[in-house]
Amino acid sequence: MGTRWIALLVFAVWGAVIAGTFLRYGTSGEKIFSNPRNKRIFYEPRGQILDRNGTVLAHGDGSNRYYPLGKATSHVLGYFNPKIGAGGMIEGNYGHLLREISQTKYLYFINRPSHRASLKTTLDVKLQRAADNALGEKKGAVIVLKVETGEILALVSHPSFNPNGLDRDWKRVIALQKEAPLLNRVTSGHYSPGSVWKVVDTLCLLEKGDPGKEYYCNGIYTIGDREIGCPVPHGQVNGLEDAFVRSCNSYFIDRIIKEVNPEEFFRVSSIFAKQKTNERMNSQDYALAAIGQGVIELTPLEGALLAATVANKGLMPSPVFVLKEHLQGKKILNEANALQLQRMMVDVVKRGTGRGLTGFISRKYKIGVKTGTAEKRQSGNDKTNIAWIIGFAGKKEPEIAFATVIEETTGYGGEVCSPIVRSVLTTYFSGAK
Amino acid sequence: VLYRKTFTVSDENMLNRLVGVICTAYILALSIIYFEFRKNIQFLDFAILLSFCPLLWSIVRAGKRFEYQGSLNLLMVSALLSSIGIVAQFRLNLRAKGLLGSMLTQTQGIPTAISHLVFSEVALCLVALALYSGAMSKMVDFIERKTGALFWGFLSFAFLALPLFLGKPVGGTFSWLVGNSVQPSELVFKVSFAIFLAKFLTNREFEITPEGQDPRWLLMPLGVLIFLTTVFFFVPLVLLQREFGTALMISITLIVVMTVATGRWIFLAAGVVTMVLAISLAVLVSHRVEERIVGGFLNWREYAFREYFEGSGNWPGYQVFKSLAAVDSAAIWGTGLCKGITRVSHATTDYIAIPIMEEFGIIGLLILLASFLLFIKETFSGPLKKDFVGFLLICLPFGILCQAFYNLSGVLAMVAFTGIPIPFVSNGGSAILSNYLLVGVLSAALQMRRDLHLAETDPWGGYR
Numbered sequence: 001m002g003t004r005w006i007a008l009l010v011f012a013v014w015g016a017v018i019a020g021t022f023l024r025y026g027t028s029g030e031k032i033f034s035n036p037r038n039k040r041i042f043y044e045p046r047g048q049i050l051d052r053n054g055t056v057l058a059h060g061d062g063s064n065r066y067y068p069l070g071k072a073t074s075h076v077l078g079y080f081n082p083k084i085g086a087g088g089m090i091e092g093n094y095g096h097l098l099r100e101i102s103q104t105k106y107l108y109f110i111n112r113p114s115h116r117a118s119l120k121t122t123l124d125v126k127l128q129r130a131a132d133n134a135l136g137e138k139k140g141a142v143i144v145l146k147v148e149t150g151e152i153l154a155l156v157s158h159p160s161f162n163p164n165g166l167d168r169d170w171k172r173v174i175a176l177q178k179e180a181p182l183l184n185r186v187t188s189g190h191y192s193p194g195s196v197w198k199v200v201d202t203l204c205l206l207e208k209g210d211p212g213k214e215y216y217c218n219g220i221y222t223i224g225d226r227e228i229g230c231p232v233p234h235g236q237v238n239g240l241e242d243a244f245v246r247s248c249n250s251y252f253i254d255r256i257i258k259e260v261n262p263e264e265f266f267r268v269s270s271i272f273a274k275q276k277t278n279e280r281m282n283s284q285d286y287a288l289a290a291i292g293q294g295v296i297e298l299t300p301l302e303g304a305l306l307a308a309t310v311a312n313k314g315l316m317p318s319p320v321f322v323l324k325e326h327l328q329g330k331k332i333l334n335e336a337n338a339l340q341l342q343r344m345m346v347d348v349v350k351r352g353t354g355r356g357l358t359g360f361i362s363r364k365y366k367i368g369v370k371t372g373t374a375e376k377r378q379s380g381n382d383k384t385n386i387a388w389i390i391g392f393a394g395k396k397e398p399e400i401a402f403a404t405v406i407e408e409t410t411g412y413g414g415e416v417c418s419p420i421v422r423s424v425l426t427t428y429f430s431g432a433k
Numbered sequence: 434v435l436y437r438k439t440f441t442v443s444d445e446n447m448l449n450r451l452v453g454v455i456c457t458a459y460i461l462a463l464s465i466i467y468f469e470f471r472k473n474i475q476f477l478d479f480a481i482l483l484s485f486c487p488l489l490w491s492i493v494r495a496g497k498r499f500e501y502q503g504s505l506n507l508l509m510v511s512a513l514l515s516s517i518g519i520v521a522q523f524r525l526n527l528r529a530k531g532l533l534g535s536m537l538t539q540t541q542g543i544p545t546a547i548s549h550l551v552f553s554e555v556a557l558c559l560v561a562l563a564l565y566s567g568a569m570s571k572m573v574d575f576i577e578r579k580t581g582a583l584f585w586g587f588l589s590f591a592f593l594a595l596p597l598f599l600g601k602p603v604g605g606t607f608s609w610l611v612g613n614s615v616q617p618s619e620l621v622f623k624v625s626f627a628i629f630l631a632k633f634l635t636n637r638e639f640e641i642t643p644e645g646q647d648p649r650w651l652l653m654p655l656g657v658l659i660f661l662t663t664v665f666f667f668v669p670l671v672l673l674q675r676e677f678g679t680a681l682m683i684s685i686t687l688i689v690v691m692t693v694a695t696g697r698w699i700f701l702a703a704g705v706v707t708m709v710l711a712i713s714l715a716v717l718v719s720h721r722v723e724e725r726i727v728g729g730f731l732n733w734r735e736y737a738f739r740e741y742f743e744g745s746g747n748w749p750g751y752q753v754f755k756s757l758a759a760v761d762s763a764a765i766w767g768t769g770l771c772k773g774i775t776r777v778s779h780a781t782t783d784y785i786a787i788p789i790m791e792e793f794g795i796i797g798l799l800i801l802l803a804s805f806l807l808f809i810k811e812t813f814s815g816p817l818k819k820d821f822v823g824f825l826l827i828c829l830p831f832g833i834l835c836q837a838f839y840n841l842s843g844v845l846a847m848v849a850f851t852g853i854p855i856p857f858v859s860n861g862g863s864a865i866l867s868n869y870l871l872v873g874v875l876s877a878a879l880q881m882r883r884d885l886h887l888a889e890t891d892p893w894g895g896y897r
Contacts, residue, residue, distance in 0.1 A: 007693045007831075008809060014838055015802040021845045022790065022798050025760040032754070033761040037738045040758050043774045 034096030036086035047098045048118040049077055049090055051125040052151075052323055058091070067163045069125070072132035074163045075184040076123060076155040076321075083167040089155070089184070089321060094119060097322065120323045122151035130427035131156040134420040140387075140406035141185035141300045144424060147308045147392060147401045149326060150317030154424070157185040190274060190297035191405055194372030194413065195247045195353075196388045197269075197292030199306060199341065202244055204260045204268050206337040212239040213255065221250040226284050228253060228291070231412075244344045245352035247371070249291045256290040257283060265289070271316075271332055272306045273298040293374055303403035307390040310345065311368075311398030314338040342368055342398070345391060356418030360393065360425060367393040367425070371413035384408045389417035393425050400428060445497070448505065452493050455513055456486040462520045462770065469771040474526060478544055482523060485516060488554050492561045499565035503880035508561065510807045511872045514857035515553040515865075517800070521789050522546035522860055524771065527781050531862055545781045545860040552862050556869030560876075569877035576628060577821045582636060585629035586665035592617040592625070593669035608676040615863040618670065618679045622836075623867040624874065626666060626683055627828035633658055634694055635821040655691075655700075662687060677715065677722060678851030682839060684708055686832045694819075694827050712849075729753050730849035752777070753846045756784055759791040760845065767794030781860040783852050786844050798841070801858070805837040808875075815882055822878050822885070829875045833868070 034041060042062060049058035058077055060066045065080045067073060078088015086092050097119045131142040131154040144154040161173050161181040173181055183189065219233030234248045243251035256265060262281075269275055269289070276295045288294035298306075301319060309316040314333030320326065333341075345368025348354040349361055354369040361367060369391030375383050387406040392398040402424065404417040460483065467479045489512055496505060523546040530542040563569040595617055600610045608618050662683070670680040688704030691697075715722040728736040729749025736750025755777045762768060773791040777784045789797045808830040817823045833856050840859075843850030854861060856868045 005813065007689070008806070008813060011806060011809065011834060011838065014842075015806065018802065018838065018841050018845060018847065019795060019798060021842075021847050022760055022795060023765065025757045025845065026764045026794070028761070030761065032734055032737060033758045035738070038754075038758055040755070040762060040774050040776050043776075044762060 029096070031096050034099055036092050036095055039082075039085075041095060041099055042080070042082035042085070044099055046080065049098070050118055050120045051123045051128070052120065052153075053125070054120070055125045057121070057123065057125065063167070065163075069129065070162050070164060071160040072129055072156070073123075074160045075157040075186065076128070076152070077163065079161075079163040079166050081167045084170050087182075088163075089187070090119070090121060094322060121321050122146075122153065122323050123155075123321075124153045124431075126427055126431055127154040127424060128156065130154070131420075131424050132158075134423035138406050139179075139408055140404065141189055142402070142404045142420060142424065143186045143300050143304045144400055144402045144428070145304055145308060145317070145319060147311040147394075147398050148317065150305075150308070150319045150329065151323070152319055152321055153400065153428075155186050157183070157189070185405070185407075186300045189299055189405070191299070191386050191388070191407075192294070192374035192376070193273070193292035193296060193298040193303065194374035194386065194388055195249070195292060196298065196303060196306075196370050196372030196390050196413075197290070197296055198244055198247060198252055198372075199310065199345075199370050199390070200269055200272060201252045201256055201290055202240060202341060202344065203333060203337065204265055205240060205255060206340060207268075208259060214238055215243065215248070215251045215254060217248050217250045219250070221253050221287070223253075223257075223284050223287050224282075228284075228287055241344050241347065244370075245347045247353055253287045253290050257287060262286055269296060272309075273302050292372060300403040300405050303388065303390040303405070304401050307345075307370075307392050307403065308401035309333060310338050310341045311392035311394075311401050312338075342392075344368075345370055349391075353412075353414040354389070354391070354418065356414055357422060357425075359422070360429075363429075365393060365395055365425075365429065366398060367391065368398075369421070371417065373412045376407075385410060385412065385416075387411060387413040387416040389413055389421055391421070393428070395429070448493060448509075451509060452489055455509075455516055456489060459486060459516045459520065463523060465770055466520070466524050470526060474523075478523075478547060482519060482546060482550055485519060485550055485554065488557065492557060495561065496565060501565045503564060503876060503883070504811075505876075506811055507808065507872050507876050507879070508557070508564075510804055511857055511869060512553075512557060514801075514804050515549070515557070517789065517804075518785065518858035518860070519546055519549050519553065521785055521858065522549045522781055524792070525775050525780055525788060529781060529860065531860070548862070549860050549865070552865040553857075553869075556866050560869045560873035563873055564876055564880075569873050570881060573822070573825070573874060573877045573881060576632075580628075580632065582629050582632035582661070585625050585632060586661055589621045589625045589629060590665045590669055592621050593666070593674060597673055606675045608674040608679075616861075617863075618674065618676050619861075619864045619867045620870075621666070622679050622682055622686075623832060623871045624829075626686070627825065627832050627871070628874075629661075629665070630687070630690055630828045631821055631824035633661070634690075634819075634824045658687075658691075675721075677719075677725075678853045681708075681851060682832075682836055682853060684711070685835045685839065686828070689831050689835060690824075690828050693831065694824055725749050725851055726849045730846060733757075733846055749850070752779070752784070753850070756787045756844050757846060759787050763791040763794050765795055767792050767797060779852075782854050783840070783850070783859065784844055785859045786841055786855055789858075801837070801841065801855070805834055805856075808834055811879065812875075815879075816886060818882075818885075822881050825878045826875070826882065829871055829878070833871060 046061050046065065048056050051057055057069060057073055058065065058067050062082050067077060076089050078086065078091035080086045080091040086095060127144055131144065135142055135156055135158050139158055141157045142154065143152065145152045159179045159181040162169065166173070215237045217230060217234035217237055220227050220229040228249060230249045234246050237243045237246065237248050237251050266275060274297050276297065281295065285294050289296050305316055305319065309332050313335045314331060314337070315329045316332045317329045318327035346366065348369050348371070349357050349367050353371040357367055357369065369389050372388035374386040376386050377383055387409050388404070390403045392401045394400065402421060404420050406416050409416050463479060463482055467474055493505065525545065527545050528542040529545050529548065531548050596607050596610050600607060603609050608616050610617060666683050667680055670676045688701060691700040691704070716726050729752065733750035733753040737754035739751065759773070759777060762774065768791055770792050773788055775788050777787050780788055786801060789801065812826045812830050817826060836853060836856055839848065840853050840855040842848045843853065854864055857865070
């Protein structure tokens with residue numbers, strides 16, 4: 001073969017490499033191409049978003065993207081609009097699964113995708129709607145997830161926005177800085193957990209081996225020049241379980257400060273929540289951290305995962321939004337401690353601050369919660385409460401975990417959040433098979 | 434169609450059929466685009482673009498009238514590529530000032546499809562007339578007899594130095610003239626560099642390719658060639674114009690031509706090593722080259738969404754990302770005509786292959802590759818002598834082939850890309866004229882080779 005034919009061959013091979021590169025990028029499905037900042041995808045066909053039972057939650061392309069449930073699903077589905085981009089949990093993070101690539105194989109000039117690239121989520125539209133209705137006009141968040149798989153069944157954050165035609169409403173929505181309707185409070189709302197953090201205190205004490213210490217609560221605990229107290233004096237507290245059920249601040253401060261090393265406490269805390277610890281912290285800060293104030297901050301999602309870890313016998317599930325997605329959970333607690341905590345949380349419903357949910361106990365369901373109330377300073381000397389409930393529920397064994405938080409309330413966790421949880425659980429048990 | 438044409442285009446019926454196929458596909462594509470986007474496209478533009486077909490037909494007819502004995506193969510391939518370019522420009526429906534735009538209007542420019550059409554038609558007519566009248570052959574003959582390599586070297590240097598005195602800087606380069614519309618480096622790379630190279634190789638054919646000689650014999654002529662190329666081409670391009678892309682193209686063409694002309698593969702290996710070293714040096718010395726290599730080639734994913742810190746543009750990686758995202762969208766079969774999303778900047782020039790590939794998928798890419806391969810196919814279809822015409826037949830097509838393949842490799846992020854348009858398809862003024870001039874010289878050279886071959890094999894010229 002002459003040199004010139006070899007040269008031709010070299011170019012032919014170069015051409016084949018070009019074609020190969022084209023095929024590589026054309027079929028690789030690299031996630032970067034589906035990044036919401038890639039403006040191309042706003043103009044491409046986009047698949048439907050479905051709930052776990054096939055109910056359509058979002059459909060249409062480009063500026064005609066429509067969300068039938070409107071505000072009720074705004075944070076979990078997000079938004080998709082050529083003028084403002086893509087954002088939120090599903091539209092913002094799972095765009096690569098929603099893009100429709102033409103699958104025409106033989107009829108070259110007929111551009112018709114052979115399948116709809118719909119995405120089946122883990123959401124349950126009934127629970128989602130129930131949580132949204134239960135939350136009503138209150139500012140706060142609700143999340144429900146399955147304890148074993150971490151599948152998110154409902155995720156609601158209020159105030160919310162209407163994702164339909166959001167481009168027309170965009171300027172007004174982003175101007176509402178105080179309400180922050182675009183903020184997904186479930187994943188990005190960092191709140192002081194208050195007494196909910198006693199779940200972590202209890203874990204620390206159980207791991208050290210609980211000697212069943214008794215304590216007398218006079219309503220006030222003094223550290224240096226600062227007095228930290230309980231809402232009411234609890235009087236005689238008969239051990240850890242009693243303190244947990246009655247949510248006695250003084251008991252937990254006393255034992256955590258005296259028995260648990262701060263490094264160990266913050267190490268366990270960091271498994272479940274973000275914290276703003278620093279080297280200048282003193283014993284007062286540590287005492288406040290023990291009752292979920294000060295440096296400890298928890299999102300509702302983290303609260304639900306904390307409850308799910310207890311309900312799942314110490315195995316923390318990874319939250320997932322897509323039905324086919326399954327992530328490996330992490331073993332956090334030993335099973336015996338987790339089961340003991342479960343019993344304590346059930347007792348909170350039976351005789352503690354979660355008595356508003358005893359109806360489920362009488363119907364033989366298994367339900368356990370921990371309530372919490374954290375103070376939040378507003379302008380001047382005004383204070384409002386952040387009300388919490390985290391917990392789990394199931395017919396015989398824990399099936400779902402949940403967290404509810406309400407901002408800017410004057411009530412306490414149990415009284416403010418219980419009606420919301422009751423409504424969500426009623427919907428869940430009415431549809432549970 | 435292209436395959437059959439290569440062997441049977443001398444047949445008049447086949448030529449007519451070929452023009453018919455090109456024109457039908459062209460009109461069909463324009464019509465589909467017009468009806469799809471008729472709200473945004475003026476009917477007058479559509480009507481003007483249709484004039485390409487009667488013009489092509491007239492050129493073929495005129496060849497018969499002038500009793501032109503040469504081959505129209507390369508002119509037909511060029512016309513096919515131009516028609517693809519015009520359709521792609523019409524589909525993009527963008528405006529640009531360019532050479533024609535700045536002459537006709539001072540504000541928003543004219544549609545790039547119209548500009549492309551006008552330059553293609555003018556160039557096609559001029560080259561066809563020059564071929565039919567024999568002027569092109571006479572010109573090649575004149576170049577062969579009356580000029581030398583040094584003349585073309587000095588001429589190229591003068592052309593490349595012109596923008597320093599008459600032009601303004603554009604995007605960090607000093608390579609444009611006449612209101613940033615004419616790029617002399619196009620003409621230098623396409624035509625005068627090839628002639629310089631052919632002349633040099635012709636003068637030293639016995640030194641370059643001695644039979645059975647010690648390869649070390651080559652060092653001297655090779656050193657002279659590299660020295661002259663550096664002085665006449667690399668110095669003005671890199672140091673004066675800061676036009677790295679054309680310098681790179683000249684390097685690639687030089688390596689390929691030296692390898693093919695001498696049949697010594699050592700040139701390819703040595704050339705590649707030298708180029709790698711030169712690029713490494715350029716990365717160390719030039720911040721602009723470093724950006725191209727790092728931001729646009731090696732780490733494009735990291736720079737995909739990053740704003741450029743100087744000026745208003747983005748990192749080269751942003752452009753690479755957008756072109757690859759289009760390929761991702763095209764998958765294998767493309768999105769279909771008019772269904773693509775043209776979101777690549779420089780879509781009418783350097784990145785024109787991307788919208789074509791996006792809408793026509795692998796078929797569109799293969800048509801482009803095959804069309805350009807036909808340029809060397811034609812060269813190799815006859816005997817190659819080691820004379821001026823023989824070397825010209827190597828230098829010219831490999832120049833255009835390297836440019837096309839480099840462009841397609843660049844837009845697919847296979848190599849660091851430095852603003853090289855795809856011949857005949859990308860929008861341009863001086864670039865299109867240079868391409869057609871190259872085709873004219875190449876066709877004339879082919880005709881001369883055929884005549885010479887005929888004279889050698891049949892001294893009676895058929896009159897026995």
